[in-house]
Amino acid sequence: MTFLTFLVAIGMAVAMAIMLARLFAGPTLYDRVLAANSFGTKTVLFLLVFSALVGRQDAIDIALLYALINFVATIAILKFFRYRSLEIALAQMSLRRALDGDYEK
Amino acid sequence: MSAAEIFQHARDVFSIGALAVGLVFVIAGATGVMRLPDFYTRMHAAGVTDTLGAELIILGLIAQAGDWQTAAKLALVGLLLFLTSPTATHAIANAAHRAGQKPDLSHFKPKHPADTATSEGPK
Amino acid sequence: MFYGISLTAILVALWLTLSGPFTLSGDYPIVMGLGLLSIIGTVALTYRMRIVDRETVPIGPALALFTYWGWLGGEIVKANLAVLRLVMKPEIEVEPRLIRVSAEQRSDLGRSVFANSITLTPGTVTVDVEDDGFLVHALDNSFTDPAGFAEMGARADVASDGRKTGMATGEAN
Numbered sequence: 520m521t522f523l524t525f526l527v528a529i530g531m532a533v534a535m536a537i538m539l540a541r542l543f544a545g546p547t548l549y550d551r552v553l554a555a556n557s558f559g560t561k562t563v564l565f566l567l568v569f570s571a572l573v574g575r576q577d578a579i580d581i582a583l584l585y586a587l588i589n590f591v592a593t594i595a596i597l598k599f600f601r602y603r604s605l606e607i608a609l610a611q612m613s614l615r616r617a618l619d620g621d622y623e624k
Numbered sequence: 625m626s627a628a629e630i631f632q633h634a635r636d637v638f639s640i641g642a643l644a645v646g647l648v649f650v651i652a653g654a655t656g657v658m659r660l661p662d663f664y665t666r667m668h669a670a671g672v673t674d675t676l677g678a679e680l681i682i683l684g685l686i687a688q689a690g691d692w693q694t695a696a697k698l699a700l701v702g703l704l705l706f707l708t709s710p711t712a713t714h715a716i717a718n719a720a721h722r723a724g725q726k727p728d729l730s731h732f733k734p735k736h737p738a739d740t741a742t743s744e745g746p747k
Numbered sequence: 748m749f750y751g752i753s754l755t756a757i758l759v760a761l762w763l764t765l766s767g768p769f770t771l772s773g774d775y776p777i778v779m780g781l782g783l784l785s786i787i788g789t790v791a792l793t794y795r796m797r798i799v800d801r802e803t804v805p806i807g808p809a810l811a812l813f814t815y816w817g818w819l820g821g822e823i824v825k826a827n828l829a830v831l832r833l834v835m836k837p838e839i840e841v842e843p844r845l846i847r848v849s850a851e852q853r854s855d856l857g858r859s860v861f862a863n864s865i866t867l868t869p870g871t872v873t874v875d876v877e878d879d880g881f882l883v884h885a886l887d888n889s890f891t892d893p894a895g896f897a898e899m900g901a902r903a904d905v906a907s908d909g910r911k912t913g914m915a916t917g918e919a920n
Binding site for chain 2: 520523524526527530531533534537538540541547549550552553554556557560561563564567568571576579580582583586587589590593594597600601
Binding site: 661662664665669693700714718728 | 866
């Protein structure tokens with residue numbers, strides 16, 4: 520049982536390494552954001568498996584926080600690269616889009 | 625063998641199965657992200673990891689958990705991943721689409737009835 | 748009022764789950780006091796924002812939502828296996844498609860449940876939300892079955908609403 524848990528932890532590390540390779544190789548920005556998001560998910564899983572391995576509950580709390588921060592960070596990165604600013608309010612977004620012209624035109 | 629022992633063994637078997645299958649899914653998702661040809665298809669491979677792989681590993685860990693509080697925290701992490709991962713995937717896809725990133729389609733894209741008025745196709 | 752009480756109960760349960768053993772010895776009066784303060788603060792803020800209704804506290808359709816999650820779990824397993832088979836082939840041969848899926852849910856919650864379900868099922872991702880439907884990117888030709896989308900849409904509608912289509916039962920909420 521412990522061996523399998525250890526194996527899962529190794530597998531998560533391998534998957535994280537593959538994601539890092541995609542993060543560095545990815546031709547577009549969105550490939551990189553996707554890889555970063557997926558890397559975060561695997562980090563959460565690694566932390567959970569790690570907490571089971573060492574028998575400490577603290578890592579689960581860290582994993583919970585990491586999952587939340589990972590989500591917020593993804594949205595923040597995408598928002599920044601779309602509007603080149605983090606100061607724009609949600610209510611202004613549709614207005615800004617209307618001013619810039621629709622993307623399809 | 626008493627009932628408690630049978631329950632213990634069943635729990636172990638379930639945990640081992642869930643962890644092993646989850647590991648396979650996560651590794652397959654990572655392989656897919658490396659192998660598939662363009663951004664939109666890679667997104668699907670990443671989704672495999674985020675849904676079934678993650679949930680199966682969390683289920684396996686819940687079966688191993690000693691007390692109910694660990695199990696509840698693990699279930700909370702699982703629920704959070706279940707709720708946030710589709711939103712994040714959709715946000716990335718939508719950002720790429722709005723930025724004019726074209727999917728590598730092998731065939732045509734069907735037009736929306738509203739778009740047929742304008743002669744040029746959407747980006 | 749019912750939703751306010753439900754929200755408070757959920758927040759209390761969340762705090763007790765996250766903050767260790769239930770004793771009042773040692774540091775625990777401080778922990779429980781901070782929990783009480785933050786729960787009161789959260790409930791007061793949500794009341795001030797006037798967002799406490801059946802969409803933000805989905806207690807009413809909870810049972811329907813869990814039934815829907817069970818069905819969705821089966822769909823996710825099937826789609827996962829299909830994507831796994833595509834990815835693990837020695838030769839990658841996928842046929843990506845962009846399709847339009849019409850969304851005829853009655854509420855915005857139903858539409859968002861439907862869109863998230865499409866994204867959650869591997870092989871299909873909601874790329875854009877339009878007035879009367881979604882633009883969906885499918886990994887392969889085999890994922891673009893209109894009947895499957897229609898069934899998922901109908902189930903998402905029932906799940907987010909908590910009652911069957913066309914059957915106006917007087918549910919207490």
